[in-house]
Amino acid sequence: MDVRRSLLVSFAIVFLAATSARGADHVLVCYGDSITAGHGLEDGQSYPDALRPLLIAQGYHYTVLNRGTSGATTKDAVDDLPSILALHPSVVIVEFGGNDGLRGLPLDQTSRNLDQILFTLQAVHIRVLLAGITLPPNYGPDYIKSFNQVYSTLATRHHVAFVPMIYKDLINVPGTIQADGIHPTAKGSQILAKTLLPALRPLLQQGK
16 A cells, blocks of 8 residues: 555544544545536536535435536646545545646556555445546547446446546537537536436435
8 A cells, every 4th residue: 555545544434433423425526527517617516516406306416516626637636635524425426537637648557546545434434426528539549449448347346436428428419528528518517416426315314
């Protein structure tokens, strides 16, 4: 175990003790990059915002926290893990990797970082939904295939809930992607929330 993982695990153990003393929480953290943050959207138009009423309508009373950061890489996500643990979530949606791919960062680095995130969250019994993303066609089929494989391999290794491609229901739907060709519109965010919900539902507890 490397030093950084050891420190994260130590922090996680402290978190677990504090959480056990407080009792079960109903906090869902959406942890990701600009897709989660709602880049280019008005306040209240991100997918975490769209997820809140869907959960309430189905009897899930969770505080949904948006912890998306535009431009964040998987390394940034590892560095920020202590702040996520401090929120005492019971469920975390992990949506990172797109910026790694767009910058052409080594895939083994992306894989190691995501592995560390999943390991740390699971070490304190936080339920995880891993949200995958793919890259534009100009990155080439071989790189894209290898990039996509990072998510599926980690989902299998950690036995986490998994949505391989969160944009799957946006493809060819008018008005769902902003002019930059990357980020969802408000309409797209609503679809993202609906795409994630079936995989998220088994991780949740009904009632207050």
